[in-house]
Amino acid sequence: MLAASSGIVWAEEQLSTALNESVIKLPTTVSNIFNQVITKDMVVTQFRPHGEGPFPIAILLHGRSYKDRSKPGRERFLQATKYFVNRGFAVWVPTRLGYGESGTEPDPEYSGTCSGKKYIPAYEVAASSTLDVIAYAKQQSYVDPARIVVLGQSYGGTTAITLAAKNPSGLIAAINFAGGGGGNPETQPNEPCRPDLLKEMFGLYGKTAKVPSLWIYTENDKYFGSVYPKQWFAEFQKQSPDRQLAEYRAMPAFSDNGHFFFSRGFSIWRPVVDEFLRRQGVPIPHTPGSFQDTGFANIYEPASLPVNKAEIREHYVKFLELDLPRAFVMDAAGEFAGYAGGMPDALEKAMAICKKRAQKECLAYVVDDKVVWKKTNISEL
Template identity: 85%
Template sequence: MKHAALLILLMLATSSEIARADEPLSAVLNESVIKLPVTVKTIFNQVITKEMVVTQFKPNGEGPFPIAILMHGRSYKDRSKPGRERFLQATKYFVNRGFAVWVPTRLGYGDSGTEPDPEYSGTCSGKNYLAAYEVAATTTLDVMAYAKQQSYVDPGRIVVLGQSYGGMTAITVAAKNPAGLIAAINFAGGGGGNPETQPNEPCRPDLLKELFGLYGKTAKVPSLWIYTENDKYFGPVYPKQWFAEFQKLSSASQLAEYRAMPAFGDNGHFYFSRGFSTWRPVVDDFLRRQGIAIPHTPGSFQDSGFANINEPASLPVSSAELRERYVKFLELDVPRAFVLDAAGEFGGYAGGMPDALEKALAICQKRAQKECLAYAVDDKVVWKKMSSSEKQD
């Protein structure tokens, strides 16, 4: 306990505020950057102490805000880019749900420095995943300890989310059950993948399966696992095996949830960074079940069954321009609204704000010079099929 307290005091005393001149900080998201001293041990038992770049964001107000820690993956090409991770779309998602957010650029990446590489896990045939993920988990727990000391947070409500290498790191952290952790979200988690030289065949998937099983023995918090059917790093089969092993050995298997998403783009491994419009409702549902309030449009709106909300072709319009606007609408966070005039000739949309419906209606009515009605609100199509007389009126 004395060592842990000393570590926290050291982090608070030596964490220095920094900013990059070439990357303006977001005032809307109250963005700031610190350098956090961390110590890790490599697979070769080399002890490394360095400063890690961590970007932090928070909602307006005094809190207390729950904590979200977002973790990046591992490039097999150039670990120096980006210099500083921000995950702006995902960060906005969490800030809009009342979270204070921390995004570490771990040791071995970007401005934190690429050499030495603490997360190196060995050759393809001789992987030591256990030790490598211990490094990533250690730095994540250091960020968590620092975040807990901030006056504006709720240290009892923490969510960790990661992509690829960061996704498995989220499960590694979950297996340690740190105080305050309420959920872990794993997007395409794993390691050893290379879509160019060995598509769908990561290095030593058997060791990854074994490690996920080991984590399943101790993890006690709800976890959400999201993979796509065309992930060229890990393929569609291995992730399901990893999850099955995690569940098989878990005493809390009912807390883990696997979502196999359809093929996405040319490589579903990048679903987290490019598929916000379809993963957002999935993560919303998961977080809601963990007691996190999800923003929504005030009022009572029922799904009319008119169409699937993700199908622009179902819009009751002939205008290609309106369909293009609808595609943009689908990328917006909730609360959101898309509205049309009765003839389907004019429309408007807005999102990511409590008064999205009012703003969308005002945009449409200004163009149409007549009454406009909601087509979609949040994640529901509320439009009803109209008769010819209603359209004429």
């Protein structure tokens, strides 16, 4: 049985009581590409909803910096963590060996020189330490060990697919954000080291993976480009006994480097991941009641709001970053607005904020992901 030490005090940041955050050190042993055995304590941050459970398990996996692997000292992924806690998950975020507080040397996940990559054993290291986290999570009395989701970014995204290929008991889904390896946007933008070996590796993974997986990439990923990820996925799917298990989502160019879409594009990827998880039987929070999309406007176009005040559009941009349930409310004259999100009574709260100042009737513009505003709502703009 895995045992972990707890009671760690982190001076650099206060633990979140709202998310029941705590930190443990989990003894972990891995073997790197040189067959060197490394045993250290891995820092793992835990979060959980309020209540007794049982809660499904979410494991969030970080990437690999090509600059300074000592920062951050421990990973938290607060926005993604809140996303999963809001959907009833207990969350574990390991800061794997070779990163952060555990020290950067030796480097267990080193995969060799650019021309001599050994990707498979390197990702085995990341997967092995993650399996230790899963085993520990399953021991907790408040979890459902039969419902586990792994999600990773970059190196962590590939690790999520590595785990899918291993099919650990209880794993129901793997989500890969910008997964790959050997990328450096400064010295070799769009050209990762030995993409052919990554293609071969993903093909091997496809042969054994038995759980649904979602692959999310942008068209302007400066680490891996837009071509290689599609080839990797195609090889994975080609080798899979069931091609319907894996789904690829090619997202438009995002900001100056789409590789960071996961950490910066929550408002865009959240409905994509929601739909995927919904198909895996995960309940997605929503506003009680029946609401129909009127087709009045594209939800992601603040310029479409029937208002004259730039201030209201600025509030709307902030609203789009909020999680479900959520609501954006305006008065019929387009003079005042209220919004709230991430709470069951978001519509009531948003309506109350609007009514405090509005002279005309307040009406919902967006509820959850639907534009419910009607042209007939507009009075005098």
